Amino acid sequence: MELKTGLIQHISKRTRRITANNPGVFTGPGTNTYLLGDDEVVVIDPGPALETHYDTIIGAAKTIKAVIVTHTHLDHSPGAKLYNDRLGIPIYGIKSEQPYQDRSFNPTYHLEDGQVFETSKFILRVIHTPGHAANHICLLLEEDNLLFSGDHIMQGSTVVIRPPDGNMRHYLSSLEKLKCFDISNIAPGHGSIINTPKKTIDWIINHRLNRENKILNCLKSLGKGNVDSLVSLVYDDVESSLHPFAKWSLSAHLIKLLEEQIIDISKNQYYIP
Structure with a gap:
């Protein structure tokens, strides 16, 4: 409808x-x-x-x-x-x-x-x-x-x-x-x-985890990065006009990875220890 x-x-x-x-x-x-x-x-x-x-x-x-x-x-x-x-x-x-x-x-x-x-x-x-x-x-x-x-x-x-x-x-x-x-x-x-509730929920979870993997791959490649340097790489499939909003979700992903001790931060730069 x-x-x-x-x-x-x-x-x-x-x-x-x-x-x-x-x-x-x-x-x-x-x-x-x-x-x-x-x-x-x-x-x-x-x-x-x-x-x-x-x-x-x-x-x-x-x-x-x-x-x-x-x-x-x-x-x-x-x-x-x-x-x-x-x-x-x-x-x-x-x-x-x-x-x-x-x-x-x-x-x-x-x-x-x-x-x-x-x-x-x-x-x-x-x-x-x-x-x-x-x-x-x-x-x-x-x-x-x-x-x-x-x-x-x-x-x-x-x-x-x-x-x-x-x-x-x-x-x-x-x-x-x-x-x-x-x-x-x-x-x-x-x-x-x-x-398609189950299919939709699974897709969202996988989408978020794939985005998280892109963050980790970028950090592996760059050695370190912050929200400003990562957003265009992690969200290269999103229109650049939406990147200011994508930074919010990117920050949320980085906080999650910090809480899980998968990444670390020093002088506002995230890296994989």
Whole structure:
């Protein structure tokens, strides 16, 4: 199904999708907001605080029971405050004090890994998936085996990991964690439905590990290097205009390799001991 901003699109018996009109480098076509249920609706990722997006969601829902946020980046959570301030709707999620987060986000209820959010129509299971952000969660709709992945898994592109809140080791571990669940489809925070969940998760893990091997091969060849000298070599398959963003993920890889004592650092130069 083609993504269209501002339209209500049915993606399953229980789930509708509305894509916010906030396209960009990090958001693709826009942020996907998901509405679960018909009479009592649960909103997942209300997106940015755009009045047009808010109005479309309100118009599609008879009664909103709760708003759940997968993480507090500025394209996912600021809209939550509108529902709480104007309608008193409870907000669920995990607050963060890390940089680059939505400081307006103040959840009514804090979510925990393994917690179950239940209505008369469906059950959502909370899966803590740090990596893209330390407070990131995915949500599994158990009746449909449908995973709402936020930014942990996106369709059409890989996820940027930006330290210090982003952590590559945690990210890969969280991907492995998802393989333990029965998932039929993935509803990402950006892009279309992914109907090959296991294949997609394996591809992302392999892609990240291959990128890591490129770092090690570059260090072997050069003897030493830093983020600035490595980025064009490690990301030679990525447009140079995106290299400033690639540096964030490169830094996350280097931190992971340092933690695993595979590489070392001296005077801001990384090397293989």
